[in-house]
Amino acid sequence: MLSAGNAVQAAGVTEPQQFCKSLAHRLAHVNEARCNAAQLEVGAHSVQKRPLLVRDFPQTETTGGEPPRVLMVGAIHGDELAAVELVFDWMHRLDTTKERSVYWRVAPLVNPDGLFARNPTRVNAAGVDLNRNFPAPDAATQALKYWITKTGRDPHRYPGVAPASEPETRWLVEQIAKFQPDAIISVHAPYGVLDYDGPPEAPHKVGYLRLQPIGTYPGSLGDYAGLSLGLPVVTLELPQSTRIPTKEESSRMWADLGDWLNHHLPAHRHTAPAQTASAAINDEKRDFLEAAGEPDVPIDSSWAECIFTSPASASRWPTQTTAGSSLFGTCPVTSGSVRADTGAVASVPWIRAM
Numbered sequence: 001m002l003s004a005g006n007a008v009q010a011a012g013v014t015e016p017q018q019f020c021k022s023l024a025h026r027l028a029h030v031n032e033a034r035c036n037a038a039q040l041e042v043g044a045h046s047v048q049k050r051p052l053l054v055r056d057f058p059q060t061e062t063t064g065g066e067p068p069r070v071l072m073v074g075a076i077h078g079d080e081l082a083a084v085e086l087v088f089d090w091m092h093r094l095d096t097t098k099e100r101s102v103y104w105r106v107a108p109l110v111n112p113d114g115l116f117a118r119n120p121t122r123v124n125a126a127g128v129d130l131n132r133n134f135p136a137p138d139a140a141t142q143a144l145k146y147w148i149t150k151t152g153r154d155p156h157r158y159p160g161v162a163p164a165s166e167p168e169t170r171w172l173v174e175q176i177a178k179f180q181p182d183a184i185i186s187v188h189a190p191y192g193v194l195d196y197d198g199p200p201e202a203p204h205k206v207g208y209l210r211l212q213p214i215g216t217y218p219g220s221l222g223d224y225a226g227l228s229l230g231l232p233v234v235t236l237e238l239p240q241s242t243r244i245p246t247k248e249e250s251s252r253m254w255a256d257l258g259d260w261l262n263h264h265l266p267a268h269r270h271t272a273p274a275q276t277a278s279a280a281i282n283d284e285k286r287d288f289l290e291a292a293g294e295p296d297v298p299i300d301s302s303w304a305e306c307i308f309t310s311p312a313s314a315s316r317w318p319t320q321t322t323a324g325s326s327l328f329g330t331c332p333v334t335s336g337s338v339r340a341d342t343g344a345v346a347s348v349p350w351i352r353a354m
C-alpha cells in the first residue's frame with residue numbers, strides 16, 4: 001500500500017503539484033512550472049496510488065451547437081517518456097490558443113507507475129500491459145490466448161488476468177463512457193509510424209509519421225474503442241521513446257492532426273453538453289460522501305489515506321483495503337487534520353487531495 005511514490009505531502013500542496021515535482025525530475029522537457037501550468041486534476045489513482053491526471057480544454061468558439069470532443073491520452077506504456085512530453089507540449093498549445101472549436105480532454109500519463117519505476121516499464125505496477133487490458137468483446141477469450149501463443153508469454157505484453165483488471169484501464173474506459181469522444185488520439189513510441197483503428201478514413205500522415213496500420217491486438221485501445229465502439233482511434237508512434245520531436249516536428253504534427261480532425265469530426269453533436277472533468281470528479285466525491293453517511297462534508301475538503309484501528313470504523317468508508325494487520329481507507333480531512341468524528345483513525349501517511 002505504501003510506496004515510494006507516496007511521499008508525505010505538506011499541507012497546502014495539492015496532489016497534482018506534488019506529482020509535478022516528481023515528474024519534472026523524470027522528464028527532460030517538462031519542468032515543474034510547465035506541469036503546474038497544465039492545471040491537471042486528479043481523476044483516479046494507479047495501482048501504486050499515483051494520480052491519474054486529466055485536464056479539460058472546452059471549446060472557445062460558439063458555433064451554435066455542441067462541439068465535437070476529442071480525448072487525447074499519453075503513455076499508456078510507462079517507458080514511452082517522449083509521449084508524455086509531446087502531450088504536455090500540445091496541452092500548452094491548447095492552453096495558449098485563442099480559438100478552439102473542439103472540446104478536448106487530455107490525460108497525459110495513463111501509466112504513472114511504469115514511468116516512475118526505477119527503470120521505466122511498459123507495463124503497470126501489476127505487470128500488466130494496459131494496452132492489452134481493455135474490455136473489447138474478444139479480449140476475454142483472446143487476449144491471454146494471444147499472449148501465450150503469439151508472444152510466447154512476453155512479460156512486456158501480459159494482458160492481465162481479465163479485461164479491465166487494472167485501475168488505469170478502468171479509469172480510461174470510464175472517461176470514454178462519460179466524455180463520449182468523437183475521436184481518440186493515443187501517443188506512443190518508439191515504432192515511428194501512424195496507426196489507425198475505427199471507421200474510415202485514416203489520416204495518411206501526421207507530421208513525419210506515415211500511415212502504416214500495424215494490426216489490432218486483442219484488448220488494445222484500438223480493439224476496444226476503434227473496433228468495438230466504432231470510434232476513430234489515431235495512434236501516434238513516435239520514433240524514439242526518450243527523444244521528443246523538435247518544435248518544428250511537433251508543430252507539423254499538430255497542424256496535420258488539426259486538419260484531419262476538421263475534416264472528419266462532426267460539426268456538431270446532438271447530445272447533452274459534456275460534463276467537465278472537475279464536475280465529474282465532484283460527482284464522484286459526492287457519491288463517496290453519501291455512501292459514507294457524510295453528506296455534509298464539503299466536497300472541496302482534502303482527503304487522507306488513513307489507517308483505521310478497527311474494522312467497524314473502517315466500514316464507514318468505502319474503498320478499504322487490508323495490508324498485513326492494518327486497515328487502510330480514505331477519509332476526509334479539514335485544515336490538515338483528520339476530522340475528529342472519524343475517531344478511529346490512527347495515522348495519516350499522506351494527504352490525498354481527491
Ligand SMILES: [Zn+2]
Pocket residue numbers: 076077080188189190
Ligand atoms: Zn506504446
